[in-house]
Amino acid sequence: xxxxxxxxxxxxxxxxxxxxxxxxxxxxxxxxxxxxxxxxxxxxxxxxxxxxxxxxxxxxxxxxxxxxxxxxxxxxxxxxxxxxxxxxxxxxxxxxxxxxxxxxxxxxxxxxxxxxxxxxxxxxxxxxxxxxxxxxxxxxxxxxxxxxxxxxxxxxxxxxxxxxxxxxxxxxxxxxxxxxxxxxxxxxxxxxxx
Amino acid sequence: xxxxxxxxxxxxxxxxxxxxxxxxxxxxxxxxxxxxxxxxxxxxxxxxxxxxxxxxxxxxxxxxxxxxxxxxxxxxxxxxxxxxxxxxxxxxxxxxxxxxxxxxxxxxxxxxxxxxxxxxxxxxxxxxxxxxxxxxxxxxxxxxxxxxxxxxxxxxxxxxxxxxxxxxxxxxxxxxxxxxxxxxxxxxxxxxxx
Numbered sequence: 001x002x003x004x005x006x007x008x009x010x011x012x013x014x015x016x017x018x019x020x021x022x023x024x025x026x027x028x029x030x031x032x033x034x035x036x037x038x039x040x041x042x043x044x045x046x047x048x049x050x051x052x053x054x055x056x057x058x059x060x061x062x063x064x065x066x067x068x069x070x071x072x073x074x075x076x077x078x079x080x081x082x083x084x085x086x087x088x089x090x091x092x093x094x095x096x097x098x099x100x101x102x103x104x105x106x107x108x109x110x111x112x113x114x115x116x117x118x119x120x121x122x123x124x125x126x127x128x129x130x131x132x133x134x135x136x137x138x139x140x141x142x143x144x145x146x147x148x149x150x151x152x153x154x155x156x157x158x159x160x161x162x163x164x165x166x167x168x169x170x171x172x173x174x175x176x177x178x179x180x181x182x183x184x185x186x187x188x189x190x191x192x193x194x
Numbered sequence: 195x196x197x198x199x200x201x202x203x204x205x206x207x208x209x210x211x212x213x214x215x216x217x218x219x220x221x222x223x224x225x226x227x228x229x230x231x232x233x234x235x236x237x238x239x240x241x242x243x244x245x246x247x248x249x250x251x252x253x254x255x256x257x258x259x260x261x262x263x264x265x266x267x268x269x270x271x272x273x274x275x276x277x278x279x280x281x282x283x284x285x286x287x288x289x290x291x292x293x294x295x296x297x298x299x300x301x302x303x304x305x306x307x308x309x310x311x312x313x314x315x316x317x318x319x320x321x322x323x324x325x326x327x328x329x330x331x332x333x334x335x336x337x338x339x340x341x342x343x344x345x346x347x348x349x350x351x352x353x354x355x356x357x358x359x360x361x362x363x364x365x366x367x368x369x370x371x372x373x374x375x376x377x378x379x380x381x382x383x384x385x386x387x388x
Contacts, residue, residue: 070295101264134207
């Protein structure tokens with residue numbers, strides 16, 4: 001969990017989470033990701049351009065606390081909506097450290113957590129209130145909101161994990177979640193590259 | 195987060211927690227700690243003997259999942275009660291790895307989390323529903339139920355942290371939580387040794 005940290009550098013800290021809606025009382029940073037940021041990750045980039053003509057908007061955001069040499073923990077909120085036929089999703093990333101696992105705990109809403117490793121193994125697990133998903137460090141992870149309200153979940157992972165968004169931007173996820181006949185379906189990503 | 199783990203050794207897993215009462219749907223192990231186990235840790239060992247004359251009982255238990263090379267996560271339940279004047283408590287321990295931090299999230303009940311490091315720094319933080327406490331790896335941690343219902347909280351820490359209960363058994367916690375006039379007070383532990 002990190003190396004060379006001085007003994008004096010940290011003391012116990014506390015914060016508060018509302019377990020009904022995921023709101024964190026105190027956080028080090030809030031990051032908002034807009035539709036325009038998602039264009040390279042979308043299965044239908046033309047749909048992104050079409051929506052952007054009428055303006056940009058936040059698709060998801062996260063609030064987190066960062067303890068260097070320890071954990072990063074926080075809450076992600078993915079707003080409901082569609083990008084073309086694709087349900088709102090997070091970019092998704094690999095951890096640079098394959099031994100840096102992550103745990104998700106669902107707080108509110110209805111989603112799917114997509115996971116794939118570099119051998120091509122792929123998993124899709126539901127994430128809803130009380131659902132815990134354990135993500136081994138080798139698995140890229142993306143979350144998709146398939147419900148009609150914000151999808152909110154808690155996450156915890158080692159601060160030294162590192163993020164690789166570039167592999168996902170270049171190759172995509174193997175599968176994507178589209179809305180067809182009003183329901184989510186898992187289909188092969190037409191833009192996926194091995 | 196562990197070393198030398200094979201790429202094939204693990205896949206994503208899922209379980210479910212009831213965020214109202216902390217119940218885990220699936221767990222690798224359940225450990226029950228009885229009053230008799232706590233005798234070496236109690237501020238009043240004679241009170242333990244006195245209660246044991248009428249029989250032993252579980253003071254606290256935990257349910258947890260263990261991912262070797264990754265995280266251990268689970269739920270602790272401390273039942274309400276007194277051992278002499280001392281509120282029911284966990285033994286408490288140091289992690290063998292000073293860089294193995296831990297996060298607690300309160301689910302239900304009313305407690306105090308006592309933390310001390312080997313320099314003698316001491317902290318007492320409340321743990322109740324939605325309270326998050328970040329415990330740096332150098333801090334021994336003990337939890338005390340000061341309420342009238344079970345105290346239930348979620349915890350997550352690296353599986354390679356290791357446990358040192360012996361230092362606490364030999365030296366004790368600097369301070370203990372006693373019930374006086376029906377209320378919890380934090381007092382110096384008469385049995386603490388520097």
